Amino acid sequence: MDLRVQGPGPTSPFLSARDLFETEHDLSLPVHVHLRDDPDERTWAGHYEDRHVLNISRQAASSAMARELALHEFAHMARYEQEHPSHTQSIEEVLFLALAGKSVERRKLAHCRQIANHMKDIYADDITLSVGPGEKLLAFLESSLATAVADRPDTPSRQGLRLSASADPEITAVNAAFALALAERHDLVDENHRLYDLARVAAMDAPGVNFEGFKRRFRELARDPDSSGYRQELVDATRDYVGGERLAAD
Template sequence: MDLRIQGPGPTSPFLSARDLFETEHDLSLPVYVRLRDDPDERTWAGHYEDRHVLNISRQAASSAMARELALHEFAHMARYEEDHPSHTQSTEEVLYLALAGKSVERRQLSHCYQIANHMKDIYADDITLSVGPGEKLLSFLESSLATAVADRPETPSRSGLQRLSASADPDITAVNAAFALALAERHDLVGPDESHRLYDLAHAAAMDAPAVDTMAFRRRFRDLGQETDASTYRKALVNATRSYVTSNSAAAD
């Protein structure tokens, strides 16, 4: 695996991630790591004819999660090179199939893209967690969900219950909670007794988003077939998208 780090900054997390990744996988194209100054720049992978590019802020590259972030993006690159359906399926095509004839809020549309990203991440992290430990990822999922789920403020929610989510949109927070649980369960990062704090946080998120069937999304994400073809994957994504928009529309009515 040809790794090329561009710009001043830490190199050890990327080299360590490469060493882990290469225990079971390889990439045909070189990987350019582009360190960016903007601390709010999210970590993401770009794919081109002659290379992959891992974009990451210097702040993220210096964080405790740097190696895990890099390993996750390497996994996306591997899925892209193997033409995995989760990484070749057009999200726009799925939205057209799932939402034809429906009126959808811009907020809901952005959530549909997030659902598609979660399904891509499930398959990328099947690789990530096959070569690296999951403890840091589990802590990251817990911390991220805890940030979105806050103490009850004074104003009631649309369900008549006190809101449990803070500034984050409660509907997508519930979907994110479902993803976190699904990934943890898919890779046995939590025990069967559901005693991990992640379950309490997911319950809190679900209480604040009654229109979202959090447990159903948990099953959708967790039970995605390890091996899938383009048709099966497209159907799963269409069904997930349609389910989310339909349930939200019914709640609004």
């Protein structure tokens, strides 16, 4: 695996991630790591004809999660090279198939894309967690969910007591379902883990979201889906999430 770190910054997390990744997998194309100045830059992978690009902030590259972030992005690159359905299926096609005849809020369309990204992440992390330990990832999921449910107002709102943070409670519930599903899929938690309590709070704040259904859907995604089956999973998940939206007027 050809790895090239571009720009001043730490290199050891990427080399360590490469060593773990290469115990069971390899990439045909070289990986260029671009270290970004913006501390808010999300870690993400780009794919081109002659290379993959891992974009990451210097702050993230210096964090305790740097190796795990790199390993996760290497896994996405592997799925892309495998032409795995989760990494080739057009989300625009899914939205068209699932939402024809419906009027859907812009925020919910963004949430549908996030649900599709969660499904991609499930398949990437099937690789990530086959080559590396899951303790840091589990701690990251717990910390992220704890942040999302920590900001509770002192008094009920007109719609009832808000139990999760100022972030949209509906997608927070889906995010909680994803975190718990990933942990259960890879046996990272026991029944007393704090993640269950946090997920329960998130689910209570979004009673219109099928929390258990999304958790089951994420957890039980077929290990080796075909394109048609995976497209249908995405369509079903999208319809499940926006099921309450009204039909568009003619």
